[in-house]
Amino acid sequence: MEFRTERLLLRSARADDLKGLHAILSDPRAMAYWSSPPHQKLDQTRDWLASMIAIQPSEGEDFIVEFEGQLIGKAGLWRFPEIGFIFHPEHWGRGFAREALAPVLDRAFSVHGLPKVDADVDPRNGSSLKLLGRLGFHETGRKERTWLIADQWCDSIYLELDAGGWRQRRP
Template identity: 45%
Template sequence: MTTLITARLTLRGPRPGDLDDLHAIYGDRRAMRYWSSLPHGELDTTQAMLDRMIATFADQPTYFIWEHAGRAIGAGGMHDPWEVGFILHPDHWRNGLAHEAMSAIILHLWTTTEAPALTADTDPRNAASFGLLASLGFVETGRARNTFFVGGEWSDSIYLALARP
């Protein structure tokens, strides 16, 4: 199984035992504020997502669970062909962990895939996500209005890309 180690994190495949930690992330309104779906209200929703993650990781180790101090605190990597994304529990925001994780994952993606470039999509109101992507070298390629309708609210998108080095 593919595992990446950084100074503070273990980036690994999903496990059945991650359910409670992942539900704490995907069920948190703050973490899901700019996500493309509502927070997970039921554990079954997170279980279904975790089952999909486990099923795909063995064949495509590109989207990782971020483990810190023995707990799953986030997830991220490539989830669609060439598109990256990430989520981190709010208790760990502003500590550089997302930058640390995504830096390692991007290097892994360049060495294990044929991606000509990586892309990302973020809500313009999510300054932290946009800032992280910019610090990783992503550049804005376009914008679109009303791209997601979640919880009775439209959100816009900023599209970004990172060219293969």
């Protein structure tokens, strides 16, 4: 499956995405607030990619994001109803995440009929919190010490967007 936005191609993951995805998942900047440390070995990314490819349509929908033919990130609902996105730092600050998430959210509510979409964000990740806020997500709770990543405990801010909120805020 694939679809286009003004500048991006969102498509299903393929085995040949391994090197491009590893460039993101091995980058400490990109992984600073992710739920695992940066990938040290290509096999870690291979396993991650295999699980992305194997996702059942009833469980989630995750997309590779391309800009000008280059893999720059991933965006989607790896497991309904939780949204997730990660982009290579070279492409931060250009509006790609917002552009990619809009059709993902459209599909979540119109195609999959989800009543809401959730997000779990590290409180230190101000950019993601700001982006999700602009998309209409609101905070539903906070919890300390939710993720143990490389011997460091991280906290969570929980966010939610319902279908009505999305229709009102749709970019």
